[in-house]
Amino acid sequence: MALSSQDRHDIAINNACLFDGLNVRTGRFNVGIRDGAIVTVSEERLAGDEEFNVAGAWLSPGLIDSHVHLFDPISCVDEQSMNTYLDDVLPLHFQSFLRYGVTTIKSVGDPVPELLTIRERLRLGVCSGPRFLMTGFGLTAPGGHPTRTIYGRNPWYQKRAAGEADSPEAARERVAEMAELGVDAIKLLYQGGCACHGGEPDYRWHGMVPINRLKRPVMEAAIEEAHRRGLKVTVHTYEQDRAIEALEAGADGVEHGIVGEDISDDRVFELLLRNDATYVPTLWVYPTPEAHRNVGRVAAAGVRVALGTDSFSPTIKVEGVDAGQYGSNSIVEAQRMVKGGLSPLEVMRTATVQAARHLGRDDIGSVAEGLKADLVVFRGNPAADIENLWNPSLVIADGKVVSRGGSV
Ligand SMILES: [Zn+2]
Missing domain, CATH: 3.20.20.140 (Metal-dependent hydrolases)
Known part of the structure; x- marks a missing residue:
């Protein structure tokens, strides 16, 4: 099935546990990025030119x-x-x-x-x-x-x-x-x-x-x-x-x-x-x-x-x-x-x-639709154990993959 422009993402991060900047959310989430912005946060799997199935790793704002x-x-x-x-x-x-x-x-x-x-x-x-x-x-x-x-x-x-x-x-x-x-x-x-x-x-x-x-x-x-x-x-x-x-x-x-x-x-x-x-x-x-x-x-x-x-x-x-x-x-x-x-x-x-x-910037610091796509994937939940901040497995800044710490 052809994707509508609404569905097309530059990057899709699928199957993530989520710390959204404020809270740890229940369930698994899929986040779609287009033109440097988070355009979709969904419980449905998303398609993207580049896709990451993070299999229960933790997604956080950068x-x-x-x-x-x-x-x-x-x-x-x-x-x-x-x-x-x-x-x-x-x-x-x-x-x-x-x-x-x-x-x-x-x-x-x-x-x-x-x-x-x-x-x-x-x-x-x-x-x-x-x-x-x-x-x-x-x-x-x-x-x-x-x-x-x-x-x-x-x-x-x-x-x-x-x-x-x-x-x-x-x-x-x-x-x-x-x-x-x-x-x-x-x-x-x-x-x-x-x-x-x-x-x-x-x-x-x-x-x-x-x-x-x-x-x-x-x-x-x-x-x-x-x-x-x-x-x-x-x-x-x-x-x-x-x-x-x-x-x-x-x-x-x-x-x-x-x-x-x-x-x-x-x-x-x-x-x-x-x-x-x-x-x-x-x-x-x-x-x-x-x-x-x-x-x-x-x-x-x-x-x-x-x-x-x-x-x-x-x-x-x-x-x-x-x-x-x-x-x-x-x-x-x-x-x-x-x-x-x-x-x-x-x-x-x-x-x-x-x-x-x-910093007076309401366009960063959270995982939500419409915000800048500054995102990090950690293998464990840093909001439960801060040691999990070491060695992020994927870093996205302004909608671009800037670092891969290993397999994600
Ligand atoms: Zn100083």
Whole structure:
């Protein structure tokens, strides 16, 4: 029988158990993809130009990592080294994300000209990679983090990746600059580095470099300006008091959250809920006991949590932190959230539907008709046991098969 155009699919995935982004569904499902979109979710077997009978394996929305940095401030020191990185290294990193089922990433602070280059290359299909969102630079204080810390010894890189503001007017200008480039959100750094020494506004990056923090009115002006332009603002915090101040100013998300102390003030929960804000714990980079406990408590309070790792270029090691590997770090993050007290089902939501909400993208993060076809097949159910996230057997990004981990 000839298929009607309604029935024709580029790809059909048949006989799958389903985690749809929110829930584990009962029964077996067949998912049809056409022109990059999920067009059919059915209990009837589907026909496609390419068909996968996955025989009871688990279909999930593609994973989303909401907090990554893609470039390398150690090796990219001039035009030539940056071009080598762009041409030869970054495509491998993109493949690594895809291999582990990460089909969407958000850069929250990288060199701006190169972000625009990769956005264009991905759009044109010059290279393949995950769906790509960006904030442009991270907005920080003059002499703040990461200008004086991670980028401290690389002035060439610093100029391309850091946005600094020391007055409300300057903050508004910097936000406008990013908005004009079509960024997906604004990122502010409202904290120093890691080991914080009393006496504001200076903090220390692992006890080595004194760094400044955005003044509170500057932070507030940046958030107001971004909101005026319809952009969400996510704020790098570390301490409870800074998180409260950012949320009082209207922040839509906190990156890292509260890392070095247990949450002791209920306003953290109240303000996160009031703002409909997202908590992005980045346990991969800050695996402190307090950070683990805090994400469990935040989730239990009903706050949206989104998976984000703070993965950075694997050639960098900061104070002995092993940079791991793009994509596999996202799975380590999921494991750590389980350690923090979230159920595997809750963690799967943080990596799919909740992350999509955090990014303001209702066209990804779920398996449903009409959404982008970003899909992963796992042999076991990751919403029951997070270890099943390792080694996906099939990854589809934007309607194309991008990785096959073996027989499916
Ligand atoms: Zn970061």
